[in-house]
Structures are given as C-alpha cells and as structure tokens.
Amino acid sequence: MERSAYKTRHLVVDPGQPDAAIIQEAGALLREGELVAFPTETVYGLGANALNAQAVAGIFVAKGRPADNPLIVHVDSPRSLERYIDQVPPILAQLAARFWPGPLTLVLRGGHAFAPVVTGGLDTVAVRVPDHPVALALIRAAGVPVAAPSANVSGRPSPTTAAHVLDDLSGKIALVLDGGPAGLGVESTVLDVSGNCPVILRPGGTIQRDLEAVLGEVKVAPDVDGGAIAGDRPRSPGMKYTHYAPRASLVLFEGYDPGRVAAGVLDEARRLVADGRKVGILTYRETASLYDGQGYSVVVVGKRSDPGTVAASLYASLRRFDYLGVEVILAEGIASDGLGMVVENRLRRAAGGHVVTL
Numbered sequence: 001m002e003r004s005a006y007k008t009r010h011l012v013v014d015p016g017q018p019d020a021a022i023i024q025e026a027g028a029l030l031r032e033g034e035l036v037a038f039p040t041e042t043v044y045g046l047g048a049n050a051l052n053a054q055a056v057a058g059i060f061v062a063k064g065r066p067a068d069n070p071l072i073v074h075v076d077s078p079r080s081l082e083r084y085i086d087q088v089p090p091i092l093a094q095l096a097a098r099f100w101p102g103p104l105t106l107v108l109r110g111g112h113a114f115a116p117v118v119t120g121g122l123d124t125v126a127v128r129v130p131d132h133p134v135a136l137a138l139i140r141a142a143g144v145p146v147a148a149p150s151a152n153v154s155g156r157p158s159p160t161t162a163a164h165v166l167d168d169l170s171g172k173i174a175l176v177l178d179g180g181p182a183g184l185g186v187e188s189t190v191l192d193v194s195g196n197c198p199v200i201l202r203p204g205g206t207i208q209r210d211l212e213a214v215l216g217e218v219k220v221a222p223d224v225d226g227g228a229i230a231g232d233r234p235r236s237p238g239m240k241y242t243h244y245a246p247r248a249s250l251v252l253f254e255g256y257d258p259g260r261v262a263a264g265v266l267d268e269a270r271r272l273v274a275d276g277r278k279v280g281i282l283t284y285r286e287t288a289s290l291y292d293g294q295g296y297s298v299v300v301v302g303k304r305s306d307p308g309t310v311a312a313s314l315y316a317s318l319r320r321f322d323y324l325g326v327e328v329i330l331a332e333g334i335a336s337d338g339l340g341m342v343v344e345n346r347l348r349r350a351a352g353g354h355v356v357t358l
Contacts, residue, residue, distance in 0.1 A: 006171055006172060006173060006174060007171070008166065008169065008170045008171055008172070008173055008174065008175065008176060009174065009175045009176070010162060010166060010175075010176045010178060011026075011175065011176070011177055011178065012178045013134050013177050013178060013179050014179075015039070015132065015133050015134055015179045015180060016133070018133055018134050018137045018179075022177070023134070023137045023138055023141045024141050025175075026038070026138055026141065026142075026175055026177055027138055027140075027141025027142035027143065028141075028142075029174050029175055030047060030048065030049050030055075030138070030142040030144065030146060031049060031142055031143065031144060033048075033049060033052050033054060033055040033058075034048075034055070034173075034174040034175070035047065035048055035055070035058055035059060035062060035172075035173040035174055035175075036048075036138070036173070036174060036175045036176075036177065037151040037159075037162070037165045037169065037173060037175070037176040037177065038134055038135055038138050038148075038151075038176075038177045038179070039132055039134050039135065039162075039177065039178070039179035039180065039182055040074075040130040040131075040132045040135045040148075040182065041101075041102070041103060041130060041131040041132045041135075041182065041183050041184050041205070042103050042130075042182060042184050042185070042186060042187050042188050042204070042205055043150050043151075043158040043159055043160055043182050043184075043185070043186070043187055043315070044150065044151040044152075044158075044159040044160065044161070044162065044164065044165050044176075044182060045074070045130075045135070045146075045148030045149065045150060045151055046059055046062065046063065046148055046149055046150065046151035046152075046165075046169070046173065047074070047138070047146040047147070047148040048146065048147050048148070049142065049144045049145075049146070049147075050071075050073045050114055050118055050144065050145040050146055050147035051113065051114070051144055051145065052144075053115035053117050053118075056071065056115065056117045056118055056147050057117050059071065059147065059148075059149065060117070061172075062169055062172040062173055063149065063152070063153055063154045063169075064153055064154045064155075065149065065154040066154070067117070067120075068120050068121065069120060069149075069154075070118070070119050070120030070122060070125075070126060071118050071119075071120075071126070071147040071148070071149050072105050072126045072127065072128055072147070072148060072149065072188070072190075073111075073114065073118065073125060073126065073127045073128075073145045073146070073147050073148075074127075074128060074129070074130055074135065074139055074145065074146045074147075074148050075127060075128075075129055075139060075145050075146075076129065076136050076139040076140050077129060078092060078093070078096040078100060078129065080145070081127060083113070084111060084113040084114065084125075084145060085108055085109075085110045085111055085113075085125070085127075086109065086110030086111070086112060087109055087110055088108070089108065089109075089193060091193050091198075091215070092106065092108070092193070094214060094215075095191075095193070095214065095215075096129070098214050099206055099210075099214075100128070100129040100131075101129045101130055101131035101132075101136065102129070102131045102188075102205070102206060103128075103131070103184055103187070103188040103189060103204055103205025103206050104128060104188055104189050104191060104204075104205070104206040104211075105126050105127065105128040105188045105189065105190045105191065105202075105204075106126070106127055106128065106191055106192075106193055107124050107125070107126050107190060107191065107192040107193065107194055107201065108124060108125055108126075108127060108193065108194055109123065109124055109194045110123075110124075110125065111124065111125025111127075114145075114147075118147050124192070124194050126190060127145075128188055132179070134177055134179040138177065150187065151164075151165045151168070151169060151173075151176075152164065152165070152168045152169070153168040153169070155243060155244075155245055156168060156244070156245065156246075157244050157245070157246060157314075157315040157316075157318040157319050157350070158186075158187060158244060158315050159182075159315070160181055160182040160185050160312075160315050160316055161180075161181050161182070161316070162176050162177075162178035162179075164315070164316070164319060167319075183312070184205045184311065184312065185311045185312035185313060185314060185315060185316075186204055186205060186311045186314065186315075186339075186342050186343070186346065187202065187204045187205070188202075188204045188205055188206065189202065189203055189204035189205060189206040189207070189211075189342075190202040190204065191206075191211065191218070192221075197217060197218075197219055198211065198215050198217075198218045198219070199218070199219045199220070199221050200218060200219070200220045200221060200224065201221050201224065202224065202345070203220070203224065203341045203342045203345050204342055205311075205339075205342070207338045207339060207341070207342075208220065208338075208341070209338070224345065243346070243349040243350070244315065244318065244346045244347075244349050244350040245318075245349070245350045245352065246318045246319065246321045246322055246329060246350070247321075247322050248280065248321055248322075248326045248327055248328055248329050249327070249328055249329070249354065250282075250318075250328075250329040250330075250331055250347075250350050250351045250352075250354065251268070251328065251329070251330050251331065251351060251354045251355075251356060252331050252333055252347050252348060252350075252351040252354065252355045252356070253265050253268075253330065253331065253332055253333060253355075253356045253358060254333035254344075254355060254356070254357050254358065255333065255357060255358035257358075258284075258286065258287060258304060258332070259287075260358050261332050261333060261358055262283070262287045262290050262332060264356060264358045265281060265283075265330045265332060266290065266291070266294075268330055268356075269281060269291075269294070269296055269330055270294075272328055272330075273295065273296075277327050277328055278297070278325065278326045278327045278328075279296050279297065279326060279327070279328055279329075279330065280296065280297040280298075280299065280321045280324060280326035280328070280329040280330070281296045281297070281298045281299070281329070281330050281331075281332075282299055282301055282317060282318070282321075282329055282330070282331035282332065283298060283299070283300055283301070283332050284300065284301060284302060284303060284304035284310070284332060284334070285300055285302065285303045285304070286303065286304050286305065287304070287332065288300045297321065297324040297326050299317045299320050299321065299324075300317075301313055301314055301317040302314075304332075304334055304335075307334060307335075307337075307338060307339035307340040307342075307343055308339055310334060310339070310340075310343050311339050311342060311343055314343055314346060314347075315346075318350060331347055331350075331351070333347065334347075
C-alpha cells in the first residue's frame with residue numbers, strides 16, 4: 001500500500017498500564033514492515049523494524065528525511081544489543097548501569113546487522129534504551145530492534161504529543177500510540193563512544209556534567225551547533241541539517257544580559273511591525289511583561305531560571321506560532337548550561353544561522 005493512502009489509526013494507551021492487546025497489535029505491525037509512532041520520555045518516535053531495510057526506508061519517505069541522516073535504534077535492554085553489535089565496549093556496561101533506560105544514545109562501532117539505511121552508511125550505529133513503559137512494551141512485543149527518529153516531517157519541531165504527530169504524518173503511517181505528552185520534551189543526548197574519548201554529538205536529556213561524573217572528560221563536538229560541513233555524512237541525527245523549525249523564519253537573540261537581549265528583541269520587533277510584518281516573540285516568564293500591549297504574538301516558553309520548564313514546552317511553543325500565523329519569530333536565548341545548552345542548541349538549529357549576539 002502506498003503510505004500516502006493510509007488512514008492513520010490513533011489509539012490511546014495508558015502509560016501506567018498499557019493495554020496488552022493494543023501493544024501486541026502495534027508490535028505485529030512493526031514486524032510486518034509498517035510504521036508506528038509511539039511516545040518516549042523525550043519526544044514521540046516514528047518506529048520501523050530496524051532489521052527490515054524496506055520498512056526503514058519508509059521512515060525517510062514519510063518524513064521527507066535526507067537519506068544520509070542516520071537513525072537511532074531502540075532496544076529494550078543492553079543485553080539485547082549483543083546479537084547486533086560486533087564488539088560491545090566495556091564502557092557500555094558502565095553507562096547503561098547509570099543512564100539506561102533513559103535519554104542517552106550511544107554511538108558504537110559495528111552494527112553490521114543493520115542496513116546502511118539505518119546507519120547512514122557509517123561504520124557505527126546509534127542505540128538507546130528508552131525510559132517509557134509504552135515504548136519498552138512495544139519493542140518487546142515487536143521482538144525486533146526498532147529504528148526511530150522523531151515522528152515529524154523532517155526539519156519541523158519534534159512532536160511531544162500525539163496531536164503533533166498527526167499534524168505532520170496523518171495519512172503517511174499506520175498507527176499512532178497516544179501515551180499523553182512526552183515528559184522531557186527534547187531528544188536524547190547522542191554520545192559517541194566509538195573512539196578514544198567520549199564526544200557529545202548532540203546535547204540532550206542527559207547533560208554533560210552527569211556524563212563527566214561517570215566518565216571523566218567528555219568532549220563536545222565542535223560542529224554541534226554549526227552542523228557538519230556540506231557534503232560530509234552527519235555522524236548523528238540533528239547535526240547537518242536545519243531542524244526543529246516552525247514555518248515562520250526564526251531569529252535568535254543571544255547575550256549574557258537578559259535585559260539587553262529583550263531590548264534588542266523589542267527594537268527589531270518594532271522595526272518589523274513598521275514594515276507591515278506579523279511578529280511572534282518567544283520569551284521567558286521573567287521578561288514576558290516587557291512585551292505587554294505591544295501587539296505582538298507572544299509565547300512564554302517557561303522560566304529562564306528553570307531550563308527544564310523550557311525544554312518541556314519548547315517544541316509545542318514553536319508549533320504554536322504556526323497556528324498564530326506569524327511571519328517572523330524573534331526568540332530570546334538562554335544560558336548555555338545543563339538543559340539550557342540543549343535548548344540553545346535547538347533554537348540555533350531552528351534559526352538556521354540567523355543569530356544576533358548582543
């Protein structure tokens with residue numbers, strides 16, 4: 001069946017006690033080569049049988065995803081990796097004991113059991129164990145590793161609710177399992193442990209200082225915000241292409257002084273409105289009142305002092321601007337520390353290089 005001809009089913013699942021019949025049906029669909037969207041603790045994923053190259057290729061078609069962008073393989077336990085990875089490094093047990101299940105993806109050598117469409121043609125594979133009862137139950141019911149990027153059109157803000165998935169992929173996939181809102185709201189950290197020193201390729205739900213508490217030195221890839229050089233194969237999802245972007249263009253304003261950043265946003269907003277543009281402003285609870293009564297479409301994403309609140313609502317906030325119909329979004333940056341580093345990374349990606357430093 002052509003995927004564009006699907007009538008996508010939407011089934012609600014209680015995360016506290018997933019319905020066994022629904023989970024078994026979804027697992028059977030995965031085994032048969034269909035695409036199933038499901039909740040994780042980070043964002044919603046779009047799953048396919050990672051051992052079925054044709055099924056995995058369907059992910060790229062449904063999302064409009066570039067073919068050289070590798071996928072993350074989800075498994076239900078570290079032990080289940082042994083049959084698929086050529087050499088399981090000693091560091092895996094150490095990291096798994098501390099961070100799995102959880103928002104940490106590891107890039108490992110080998111993985112020749114998976115087709116090049118999964119690995120992006122690399123000699124490494126990205127794997128993780130998700131920390132969500134629906135995701136784990138689905139993987140076990142399927143009986144196969146599940147390749148799953150975020151369940152959205154490529155380049156769009158990642159989905160944190162089943163409604164977001166349906167907005168982007170209805171009619172293109174077989175089933176959406178609705179387990180309610182994702183808790184963390186941003187993707188997993190991608191840590192490359194295939195070399196001599198662990199390297200963060202994508203910041204995410206497991207922050208750098210927690211990794212360093214276990215491993216010692218952990219580097220951050222120099223292109224983690226700027227993207228891989230054109231023509232290079234990205235080593236991880238989220239490295240090479242513009243991601244997380246709403247339909248309107250986004251300009252990110254950065255600086256150490258939040259008041260100065262807000263003033264810069266206001267100046268640019270007034271200029272754009274004078275030119276007849278419809279302006280949206282992404283701000284924080286601490287500075288939101290500065291925009292009162294100005295006629296802008298203001299979305300408060302959380303507290304700057306609590307980056308966890310910002311991460312949890314970031315993608316929903318970016319999607320909110322689509323419904324508001326703005327032409328330009330002016331976004332305040334956030335201190336690049338802990339989860340703030342993750343938020344700033346996502347905003348830089350969404351801005352596609354349109355960054356103002358004040």
